[in-house]
Every structure is written in C-alpha cells, then in structure tokens.
Amino acid sequence: MPQLLLLGDEAIAQGAIDSGLSGVYAYPGTPSTEIMEYIQASKEAKHLKIRALWSSNEKTAMESALGMSYAGKRALVCMKHVGLNVAADAFINSAITGANGGLVVVAADDPSMHSSQNEQDSRFYAKFSFVPILEPTNQQEAYDMIRYAFDLSEKMHIPVMLRITTRLAHSRSGVTTAQIRLQNELKLPSNLRQFVLLPAIARKQYRELLSKQAELQQLAKESGFNYYKPGSDKSLGIIAFGLAYNYLMENFTEKSFQFNLLKIGQYPVPDDMVREIYNDSKEILVLEDGYPIIEELLKGILNTGKPIHGRLDGTIPRDGELTPNIVAKALGIGVHVGKDIPEFIKNRPPRLCDGCSHNDTFLALNDAILAYGKGRVFSDIGCYTLSALEPLESINSCVDMGASITMAIGAADAGLVPSVAAIGDSTFTHSGITGLLDAVNNNSPITVLILDNSTTGMTGGQTSSAFGKVEDICRGVGVKEEHIRVLKPLRKYHEENIKIMQEELAYEGVSVIIPRRECIQTLNRRMRHQANIKSMEG
Numbered sequence: 001m002p003q004l005l006l007l008g009d010e011a012i013a014q015g016a017i018d019s020g021l022s023g024v025y026a027y028p029g030t031p032s033t034e035i036m037e038y039i040q041a042s043k044e045a046k047h048l049k050i051r052a053l054w055s056s057n058e059k060t061a062m063e064s065a066l067g068m069s070y071a072g073k074r075a076l077v078c079m080k081h082v083g084l085n086v087a088a089d090a091f092i093n094s095a096i097t098g099a100n101g102g103l104v105v106v107a108a109d110d111p112s113m114h115s116s117q118n119e120q121d122s123r124f125y126a127k128f129s130f131v132p133i134l135e136p137t138n139q140q141e142a143y144d145m146i147r148y149a150f151d152l153s154e155k156m157h158i159p160v161m162l163r164i165t166t167r168l169a170h171s172r173s174g175v176t177t178a179q180i181r182l183q184n185e186l187k188l189p190s191n192l193r194q195f196v197l198l199p200a201i202a203r204k205q206y207r208e209l210l211s212k213q214a215e216l217q218q219l220a221k222e223s224g225f226n227y228y229k230p231g232s233d234k235s236l237g238i239i240a241f242g243l244a245y246n247y248l249m250e251n252f253t254e255k256s257f258q259f260n261l262l263k264i265g266q267y268p269v270p271d272d273m274v275r276e277i278y279n280d281s282k283e284i285l286v287l288e289d290g291y292p293i294i295e296e297l298l299k300g301i302l303n304t305g306k307p308i309h310g311r312l313d314g315t316i317p318r319d320g321e322l323t324p325n326i327v328a329k330a331l332g333i334g335v336h337v338g339k340d341i342p343e344f345i346k347n348r349p350p351r352l353c354d355g356c357s358h359n360d361t362f363l364a365l366n367d368a369i370l371a372y373g374k375g376r377v378f379s380d381i382g383c384y385t386l387s388a389l390e391p392l393e394s395i396n397s398c399v400d401m402g403a404s405i406t407m408a409i410g411a412a413d414a415g416l417v418p419s420v421a422a423i424g425d426s427t428f429t430h431s432g433i434t435g436l437l438d439a440v441n442n443n444s445p446i447t448v449l450i451l452d453n454s455t456t457g458m459t460g461g462q463t464s465s466a467f468g469k470v471e472d473i474c475r476g477v478g479v480k481e482e483h484i485r486v487l488k489p490l491r492k493y494h495e496e497n498i499k500i501m502q503e504e505l506a507y508e509g510v511s512v513i514i515p516r517r518e519c520i521q522t523l524n525r526r527m528r529h530q531a532n533i534k535s536m537e538g
Helices: 008-018 033-041 043-047 058-070 081-097 123-129 139-156 199-211 213-222 244-249 271-279 293-301 324-330 357-368 383-388 403-413 425-442 470-477 491-505 520-537
Strands: 003-007 021-026 051-054 074-080 103-109 160-165 172-176 227-229 233-241 259-264 283-287 419-424 446-451 484-487 511-515
Touching: 003 008, 003 139, 008 021, 008 033, 008 074, 008 103, 008 139, 008 160, 008 172, 021 033, 021 058, 033 051, 033 074, 058 074, 058 081, 058 103, 074 081, 074 139, 081 103, 081 123, 081 199, 103 139, 123 160, 123 293, 139 160, 139 172, 139 213, 199 213, 213 271, 227 271, 233 244, 233 271, 233 293, 244 283, 244 324, 259 271, 283 293, 283 324, 357 383, 357 419, 357 446, 357 491, 357 511, 383 419, 403 419, 403 425, 403 446, 419 425, 425 446, 425 470, 446 491, 470 484, 470 511, 484 491, 491 511
Parallel strands: 021 051, 021 074, 074 103, 103 160, 233 259, 233 283, 419 446, 446 511, 484 511
Antiparallel strands: 003 172, 227 259
C-alpha cells in the first residue's frame, strides 16, 4: 500500500478518510488544528463529499458529530484538551446515548503548555465517562488506531477517544496506508429512544454502559496495542503508555533492553496484564505523558509493599511533558546535556505581528482608560493576549474562552466601574455571546471590545464564525444600537478612536466597540494569492 510522510495529526486525518468517514467537526486549537485542515485540503475527501467545516465551538462540534452518528454515518470530532472542557456535557452524555455510526473523539493534550493555559489530561474525561481510550505510540499507530477506533465504536455502540499529545501531533514519520473503506449508508438507530436521555431511559442505558466494561477490557487485551514482554532483569518492571514508550526506547537498543515491559495503547487497562508485570518485578516505574492517572490507580490496586515509581514520588517531574532524558534519569542512565546557553543570548518574547490591528486598538485603549487607572481590562484567549506583555501591558486577565465579558460583569458588580472586556471575533461566537446576553440582562456598566480581524488568527487564519455578523449578533442580544461603535484601528485614527472609547467608558450600561481590520497575516496571504492568479492570467 502507499507510504506517506505525515504529521501525527495528518496520519489521523488520512486514517479517518480511509475508514469511511462522512463528517469531521472541530474548533481550531493547537495541537489538533491540522487534522481538520488536512481533510479540508484533501482532494480525496472532497471527492468523497466528506463534510469538513469548522464549528462555532467544541460543544457544537461534539453535538454535530453525535447527530451524524445517530444517522448511522461515521463521524470524527477533534479538539485540544481544554476544548474538551467546553464539549464535556455532550461528551459525557454521549457515552450513555451510545453511538450508532462510528464516533471518534480526538483529544490533543499539551503537556508543558506549549500553546495552552494548562496541561490537563483528557484521559480523565474518558475514564470518568467509561469511554475506551486509544493512545498511539507513533504516526503509524495513530493511522491504524483511528481505523480500529471506528470499528470498535460500531462494535460496542459507544464513542471512542483517541488521545494524542503535542509531540506526536507535530512530528512526522512514514505511514503505510490501507485500503479505503466505503462510507456507511444512512441508517437510523434500531431503538429510536436511544438518544432520549429521560431519566428512565438514561438509567437503563447507563447500566448497559457499565456492563460493557469487562468486554472493553478484554478487547484491549486482544487488540495488539497492549502487550507484556518479560525481560531477563526482574529488578524493574516498566509500564509505558502511548508516546512514553518511544521516550523509553530512545534510551536503549532492542537488544540492550532487559527489563520487564508492559506497553499500553488501549484502555481500559487490562487488570491481569498489570498484575502480571507487578508480580514479576521488584519495583514498578510508570511512564505516562500527562497526569499520573494510571499511577494513582495502580497504587490503589497494588499497594502491597512494592515501590511504584513515577510522578507521584518525584522519580518523574510532576509537571511538563516526558522526554528521553527524563526517562533516562529515572532509570539511572547517564544523560548527555549540551552546553548552557550564553547569557548574552536572550529568549525573544512573543509579540504581536508588525502591522497587527490589535497594537493600534490597545494603544488607543491605554490612553482612553488612563483617567480611570490600570487593572480593569479583562481579556480572552487569542493573539491579543500578548498585549499583557511589554510594550503595551494593557490587559489583566486571560482565563478561558469567553471569560473576558463575564469577568468584567463580576468586577463591575464589585464596584470596579468601568470594567472593560477584550475578546476576539472568533472567541466571541465561541463562548462570548452568552456573556454579552448576561451583561444586557443585568445592564452591567461594562465596555466590550470585540476585536474583529475577520479570522481565527491565533491558530492560523481559519474562517471565523463571526465573519460579517458581529453587529447583528450584538443587536440580537439587546445591545442598544447607539452603543455599538465600529472603529478602524489605524494609527492615523488614534485620536478619534480614543474619543469613541472614552465616550463608551463613560456610559453607565453595556456598550460594544468593534475595532475592525483584517489580520495582517491573512491579508498578506490573500494579496499573494491574488498576485499569483494575475500572474498566471497574464
């Protein structure tokens, strides 16, 4: 079969296409973004008429995928780890409704917070929901697992989580593809009340979900993604999960590894495999890229005196992603450390792009709010969060998607008037609209800046759900027409923009200011594309 050089994200996307996928739903978030982008760019996916459009947020993406599963088709939903918080209501309940067509949820975790505000572990949600997890070791396994995941979902009539981390998502390797499977035909559930979670129905289906756990554990044992390999050195047994297996083996040649090894790629983890390595080893080392979820479980089940090492006892650092060097230190292997970076070489802090409209917006805001004092600007998730840094130092919060408006409401309720919220156009339609509705209902004395650069800029310029709709949405939730102000964030309009902001800061009610100018990166790409077209036509 053909071989392709693919990112982990791309391997998942190609595997889904080859598995009879009918629809993919997602909201862009690093490190999961490239899955959707790959399918959107795929000529094969277009030929197969696979639905591949960005959703307003992860919850709507999860629910759309569940709807496609209801209709008997195979659906994929992709998000980063914090996006699973947004989708949690639908995700957890989908385990009880079950799946009709195959339903796979890709959760891309970010240990070490390379581009995230926390490093939570998505396996918690799957374990909490009694949903099986697949965790690939490499790109080939990611491709194979996504195909297996759809089959497992339809066999057990349950959603399946595929959990990856940043290093796998954004590294490349050769992948051998398999034969393409045809898409499912439209087929409604045999029980048309399956997805109706009235208490009487939900109780019955929850018992059915619990009854599947023993078979799911047996399937995990038989799939080939989990295996136990006894070693000649019984002093240590190592349990390695997903990508952690690679970090372990980078310290050894195949012949030099002598310890007992249990490799885990599918959950729920089979009890008998764990007991076998535990009984066969003097000590246990647990390697999992993320929280010590299984380590805690093992200490509860197997607390009979043998040491179990990992993140909980400090053998592995409690935070951050695993690396081959961390694993080597845990095993007492010498680690090669390069020279220290000279002091004269400083890290360049991240900053807004040259020509970014956000620069001009926050320069105007800094001047407009000067009379009220610092410490009253609540911001959100997006490129504009960088305005917290020098030289702007404009904002005072960044917590989660949509929190700017609702935090401003609470601060105003506490007496911090005026309070200002700064939120991007894409984040506004993701999680900000309901907060604005609260502000209108409460007549909160806040000023909301909806920073409209006409794209989802932070993740690469995907289409924003808010494009062309911001004013209509604000009117729709009840913001008064005269307090919806649109301005052009350019230096030549600086004084005019300050005046508009000062007027709205003085208003004792909800006002919305929309600084609108296209993202400089998408503008440059669009101009290059137009120039290329003209060149070809000429």
